[in-house]
Amino acid sequence: MSKPSPEVYERGRGMDAHNKVMRDIRSRKQKTYDPHEPTRVWIDEDNTPDGVYDSLTIILNTGGCRWARAGGCTMCGYVAESVEGGTVAHEALMDQIQVCLDHEAEEMDDGEKAGLIKIYTSGSFLDEREVPAETRDAIAETFADRDRMVVESLPDFVTREKLADFTDRGLETDVAVGLETATDRVRHDCVNKYFDFADFEDACEEAAAAGGGVKAYLLMKPPFLSEPEALDDMKSSIRRCAAVDNCHTVSMNPTNVQRYTMVDELFFNGGYRPPWLWSVAEALRETADVDAIVVSDPVGGGQERGAHNCGDCDELVFKAVKDFNLRQDPSVFEQVSCDCEATWEFVLDNETSYNMPLVK
Numbered sequence: 516m517s518k519p520s521p522e523v524y525e526r527g528r529g530m531d532a533h534n535k536v537m538r539d540i541r542s543r544k545q546k547t548y549d550p551h552e553p554t555r556v557w558i559d560e561d562n563t564p565d566g567v568y569d570s571l572t573i574i575l576n577t578g579g580c581r582w583a584r585a586g587g588c589t590m591c592g593y594v595a596e597s598v599e600g601g602t603v604a605h606e607a608l609m610d611q612i613q614v615c616l617d618h619e620a621e622e623m624d625d626g627e628k629a630g631l632i633k634i635y636t637s638g639s640f641l642d643e644r645e646v647p648a649e650t651r652d653a654i655a656e657t658f659a660d661r662d663r664m665v666v667e668s669l670p671d672f673v674t675r676e677k678l679a680d681f682t683d684r685g686l687e688t689d690v691a692v693g694l695e696t697a698t699d700r701v702r703h704d705c706v707n708k709y710f711d712f713a714d715f716e717d718a719c720e721e722a723a724a725a726g727g728g729v730k731a732y733l734l735m736k737p738p739f740l741s742e743p744e745a746l747d748d749m750k751s752s753i754r755r756c757a758a759v760d761n762c763h764t765v766s767m768n769p770t771n772v773q774r775y776t777m778v779d780e781l782f783f784n785g786g787y788r789p790p791w792l793w794s795v796a797e798a799l800r801e802t803a804d805v806d807a808i809v810v811s812d813p814v815g816g817g818q819e820r821g822a823h824n825c826g827d828c829d830e831l832v833f834k835a836v837k838d839f840n841l842r843q844d845p846s847v848f849e850q851v852s853c854d855c856e857a858t859w860e861f862v863l864d865n866e867t868s869y870n871m872p873l874v875k
Contacts, residue, residue, distance in 0.1 A: 533707040534586025536777055543775060548576055550598045550607040554637065556615045558622045561631055562808050562841055563663055564728070564763050565687065568631035569623070573615045577645040578602045580638030582669070582709065588695075589707045589738050592773030593637030605650045612657060630662040635691070641672035648677075655680040663687040665730065670710055670718035678725035688727040689764070692718055695734040697755035698748055705737040707777075716759055723761040731756040735769040735798065735811075735822070736790035738778050741866045742859075742873075745790060749798045757807035764808040769795050769822035771815040782820070788872030789815075790822045792832040793859040796848045799836065803845040810840040828853035 548554070554574040561570040579597030580587065587594060619629060634654065638645050646654075658664060664686045673690050681688040694715050695706045702708045719729045733752050736745035749767060756765045769790045772782045781787035795811055802809055813836060815821025817829035824832060831851045838847045858874060866873040 533589065533777070536780075537583075537586040537589070537707070548596060548598050550576060550603045551610040551614075552576060553611040553614055554593075554596050556618045558619065558629065560841065561633070562764075562810060562843070563631060563687075563689075564808070565663065567841055568663060569627075569629045570631040570633055571615065571619050571629035572633045572635070573612070574635045574637060575608060575611055575640075575646070576603065577608070577636045577638060579645075580636070581642060581644060583638065587707065589705065589777040590734065590770050590773065591637070592776045592779070594775075597637065602644070605647055605653070608646065608650045609653060612654060616657075628661065631665070632658045632661050632663070633665040633691070635667040639668040639672050640666040641668035641674070641677050641690070643672075651677065652680050655684055655686070659684040659686065661686065663689070665689045665691050667691045667693070668718075669693065670714040673718040673721045675721050675725035678722060678727045682726040688722075688725070689730050690718065690722050690727060691730045691732055691766070693732045694752075694756065695732070695737065696748055697733075697752035701737060701740065701748055705739045706734060712755070715756075719759050719761040728764075729759075729762045730764040730766055731759075731762050732766045732768055735767050735795060737770060738781055738787055739868065741868050741871045742788075742791065742794060743863045743866060744868070746794045746798060746863070749794075750801050753798065753802040753807075753809055754805055757802075757805035757809070762807065764810065765805075767795065767798060767809065767811040769811065769813045769816070771813075771822070772820035786872075788875060789820065791859045791862070792816060792822050792824045792829060792836070793856060795822055795836060796832055796851075799839050800845040800848050803839075803843065808843065811836050812840075824859070825853060825855035828855065 554576045556573050559570050561568055576598055579594040583594035634640055636645050640646050664681050668690055670692055696702050697712050699711050722729050735749050753765050756762050772779050813822040816833045817823050823829050835847045835851050862873050
């Protein structure tokens with residue numbers, strides 16, 4: 516049997532129903548973006564197999580994920596922030612890198628540099644339609660003096676030859692793969708992503724052959740799953756990912772409601788609630804024993820469009836999650852409690868796909 520590829524789905528032979536809806540939703544976008552400016556850049560701290568690093572996170576503004584242009588994932592609105600026309604020139608991409616270096620120089624103390632560089636494109640950094648080979652090589656040279664590098668890619672584009680641009684320069688290199696879930700049915704039907712878990716395993720092997728590692732990015736509560744279903748799927752997905760050779764980190768990303776997405780349509784019509792922060796904490800606590808670093812970054816945490824509880828305890832739970840990311844100590848969750856835990860437990864006991872969301 517032939518293996519699916521992004522090109523197959525772009526020709527309309529794949530998940531036509533979801534893709535048609537997503538293309539219609541995204542056609543409403545009107546804002547344009549400057550190809551010489553990155554989408555976002557910030558300084559943070561990250562836990563890695565070599566310890567905690569100051570990190571410079573870069574989201575390059577490219578022509579957008581090719582799968583998203585075909586329709587794409589039900590929760591992802593990042594393609595709405597991409598440059599019109601489908602491509603960004605090498606010179607413009609390097610201008611974006613310079614903006615990020617300038618930001619780092621302003622934010623870091625006394626000329627220090629972040630030891631970890633994370634580069635995302637809201638698509639695939641290793642897709643040469645988004646980031647040309649010339650640009651990939653130039654970026655590798657720019658950051659050759661750092662310790663670690665993370666680049667984002669769908670598994671299709673992960674090859675040892677591309678990663679060698681970084682590993683041959685002595686950089687500890689990881690590929691961040693947006694797996695979303697270890698369950699193929701959920702990935703296909705709820706997330707609208709075309710590849711299988713086996714393709715993720717193949718990408719881990721390719722990265723290992725280049726001397727690199729893999730970070731699996733999972734999606735907590737994609738649309739069409741109830742809260743208990745989403746929590747169970749997340750816990751099993753973390754365990755399956757941690758068991759794959761060369762997957763050393765699992766990053767759980769709670770769904771946040773982004774513009775120009777199917778999730779946004781469902782949310783607006785009362786058919787979707789982002790996950791509870793209690794569910795995020797429970798997934799981390801229950802999988803703290805796996806042989807991998809497990810972290811979470813609840814974007815929009817505590818807000819209506821992000822993972823949230825009742826409002827009174829959100830900040831405390833969010834801080835506990837951030838603390839867990841660095842220490843990997845599940846006892847941090849014993850220090851937070853709230854009356855709304857009872858409501859969350861009621862939801863876990865009673866919410867089904869036929870009555871969700873049971874509460875706001």
